Amino acid sequence: xxxxxxxxxxxxxxxxxxxxxxxxxxxxxxxxxxxxxxxxxxxxxxxxxxxxxxxxxxxxxxxxxxxxxxxxxxxxxxxxxxxxxxxxxxxxxxxxxxxxxxxxxxxxxxxxxxxxxxxxxxxxxxxxxxxxxxxxxxxxxxxxxxxxxxxxxxxxxxxxxxxxxxxxxxxxxxxxxxxxxxxxxxxxxxxxxxxxxxxxxxxxxxxxxxxxxxxxxxxxxxxxxxxxxxxxxxxxxxxxxxxxxxxxxxxxxxxxxxxxxxxxxxxxxxxxxxxxxxxxxxxxxxxxxxxxxxxxxxxxxxxxxxxxxxxxxxxxxxxxxxxxxxxxxxxxxxxxxxxxxxxxxxxxxxxxxxxxxxxxxxxxxxxxxxxxxxxxxxxxxxxxxxxxxxxxxxxxxxxxxxxxxxxxxxxxxxxxxxxx
Numbered sequence: 001x002x003x004x005x006x007x008x009x010x011x012x013x014x015x016x017x018x019x020x021x022x023x024x025x026x027x028x029x030x031x032x033x034x035x036x037x038x039x040x041x042x043x044x045x046x047x048x049x050x051x052x053x054x055x056x057x058x059x060x061x062x063x064x065x066x067x068x069x070x071x072x073x074x075x076x077x078x079x080x081x082x083x084x085x086x087x088x089x090x091x092x093x094x095x096x097x098x099x100x101x102x103x104x105x106x107x108x109x110x111x112x113x114x115x116x117x118x119x120x121x122x123x124x125x126x127x128x129x130x131x132x133x134x135x136x137x138x139x140x141x142x143x144x145x146x147x148x149x150x151x152x153x154x155x156x157x158x159x160x161x162x163x164x165x166x167x168x169x170x171x172x173x174x175x176x177x178x179x180x181x182x183x184x185x186x187x188x189x190x191x192x193x194x195x196x197x198x199x200x201x202x203x204x205x206x207x208x209x210x211x212x213x214x215x216x217x218x219x220x221x222x223x224x225x226x227x228x229x230x231x232x233x234x235x236x237x238x239x240x241x242x243x244x245x246x247x248x249x250x251x252x253x254x255x256x257x258x259x260x261x262x263x264x265x266x267x268x269x270x271x272x273x274x275x276x277x278x279x280x281x282x283x284x285x286x287x288x289x290x291x292x293x294x295x296x297x298x299x300x301x302x303x304x305x306x307x308x309x310x311x312x313x314x315x316x317x318x319x320x321x322x323x324x325x326x327x328x329x330x331x332x333x334x335x336x337x338x339x340x341x342x343x344x345x346x347x348x349x350x351x352x353x354x355x356x357x358x359x360x361x362x363x364x365x366x367x368x369x370x371x372x373x374x375x376x377x378x379x380x381x382x383x384x385x386x387x388x389x390x391x392x393x394x395x396x397x398x399x400x401x402x403x404x405x406x407x408x409x410x411x412x413x414x415x416x417x418x419x420x
Contacts, residue, residue: 003054004052004053004054004079005050005051006049006050006051006053006054006056007048007049008040008043008044008048008058009036009038009039009040009048010036011050011056011057011058012036012037012058012060012186013034013035013036013057013058013059013060014035014036014037014060014061014062014186015032015033015035015060015061015062016033016061016063016064016222016223016249016251017032017033017061017062017063017064017070017109017110017113018032018064018113018117018220018222019113019114019118019220020114021212022064022117022210022212022220025210031251032064032222033061035250035251036250037187038186038187038189039187039188039191040185040186042097042185042192043093043094043096043097043185044088044093050088051086051087051088052078052079052084052086052087052088053078053088053090054075054076055075055076055077056073056074056075056090057074057075058071058073058094059071059073059074060094060098061109062179062223063109063112063116063117063120064113064220064222064223065116065117065120065207065220065221065222065223066112066116066120066176066179067176067179067180067223068101068102068103068112068113068116069098069099069179070102070103070104070106070109071091071094071098071102071104072104072106073090073091097182097185098179098182099175099179117212118212118218118220120220121221122162122164122221123164123166123170123172123173123176123205124164124165124166124170124205125164125165125166126162126163126164127163127164127165127204127264127268127271128162128163128263128264128268129147129148129161129162130143130144130145130146130148130160130260131143131144131146131148131152131158131159131161132158132159132160132161133158134157134158134159135157141159141255143255143256143257143260145260145263148160153211154211156211159208159209159210160208161206161207161208161209161224161257161260162206162207162209162221163205163207163261163264164204164205164207165202165203165204165268166202166205167202167203168196168199168201173203174196177203180226181193181194183225183247183249184245184247187247187249187250188245188247188284189284191245194228194245198230200230200231201228201229201230202228202229202230202241203226203227203228203229204226204227204229204261204264204265204268205223205225205226206223206224206225206226206248206260206264207221207223207224208221208222209222210222223249224248224249224252224261225246225247225248225249225257225258225261226245226247227243227244227245227246227247227261227265228243228244228245228246229241229242229243229244229265230242230244230281231275234276234277238274238275239274239275240275240277240279241269241277241278241279242278242279242280242281243265243279243280243281244281246258246261246262246287248261258287258290259290259293262290262291263294265278266278266294266295269344270343270344275344276341276344277341277344277345278344278345278346279346279349280346280349289415289418291349292352292353292356292415293415293418293419295345295349295353296353296356296357296415296419297419298343299353299357300357300419305327305339305357307325308335309326309327310325310327310361327354327358328358328369328372328376329362329369329372329376330372330373330375330376331354331358331376336350336351348380348384352412355373355376355377355380355408355412356412356415356416358373359373359409359412359416360416374405377405377408377409378405381401381404381405381408382401385404389401
């Protein structure tokens with residue numbers, strides 16, 4: 001029985017396919033081909049199994065920019081005869097989750113890849129860009145979160161990345177979204193497709209921009225990842241933007257592109273007067289770490305938090321410590337709330353960031369400050385978990401608060417270590 005059962009995570013092979021001449025620009029021509037999904041249960045069921053085949057390969061290729069899809073299903077053997085009725089219909093199952101215009105002829109697909117390489121352009125409005133500098137001598141690369149210059153655009157050792165904003169009303173985007181949404185199911189646990197009749201969705205898409213072999217005036221664009229945003233009404237005439245889905249494809253992971261996409265979204269929120277704050281919907285642990293690191297770095301480089309927050313002032317290019325700053329501890333609530341609104345960060349997240357900043361600068365030998373910090377954190381934890389804690393006896397409640405405080409403090413130290 002098991003000989004005819006295949007793990008769908010292992011069977012499904014994904015590729016981002018580039019035109020042959022564009023592959024020549026890569027150090028490894030197979031760099032973006034042959035990666036696998038993290039999850040397939042939304043498609044093939046909770047057990048992530050496909051029955052009825054031996055050596056099953058589900059080959060799903062996408063043109064690296066336009067995301068036009070090609071599907072090929074092969075196996076060394078397939079159940080026949082009376083058992084044929086028990087064989088899973090792989091293509092029929094996938095058909096429910098990918099656009100119906102996918103290609104099944106490989107030659108036709110490769111022709112489409114070549115054509116799209118010269119004609120595909122990102123859909124929407126560019127809102128952010130940054131660059132990656134390749135160092136040939138050391139075979140290393142460095143991401144720099146700054147807009148590329150004209151010299152960068154002409155330098156073969158610089159790769160440019162661009163982020164585009166779109167909505168359902170952006171011409172052509174609805175069709176494009178139907179091609180890229182498959183990645184939500186494959187890489188976000190509990191991910192699901194969003195409803196196209198919910199008209200207020202907004203999208204932020206990240207692309208790699210490469211110079212073509214015939215010169216920088218004809219670049220090619222390659223899909224890296226994307227995020228979905230949903231605005232909620234915020235009194236009196238603003239919206240609260242919720243980051244809902246966020247995915248960077250495996251070939252681009254652990255290189256800094258997730259942080260770059262998050263930074264692009266945050267800068268977009270700051271630039272929009274209609275948006276009151278950025279929130280995140282049920283973040284996974286990895287994304288919560290990414291968010292914490294980037295928010296914390298932003299505050300650590302923010303003049304008000306360097307100087308006023310910690311009681312210091314710039315003098316001849318140096319930061320000179322003066323007296324107790326606005327962050328205390330305890331932090332001055334009015335000052336904190338003012339900057340929370342200005343920086344458009346959600347309440348709980350900003351409170352956590354403030355606590356991390358205080359802990360970073362807190363001397364373990366300052367008993368008074370340490371006590372004030374502990375009380376500040378516990379006050380927030382008590383408010384946040386009031387319904388549960390209020391049901392406990394006083395002594396048990398105090399013990400639970402202390403246990404939670406120590407856990408939170410330990411996690412803050414872990415995050416601060418990553419930022420350092």
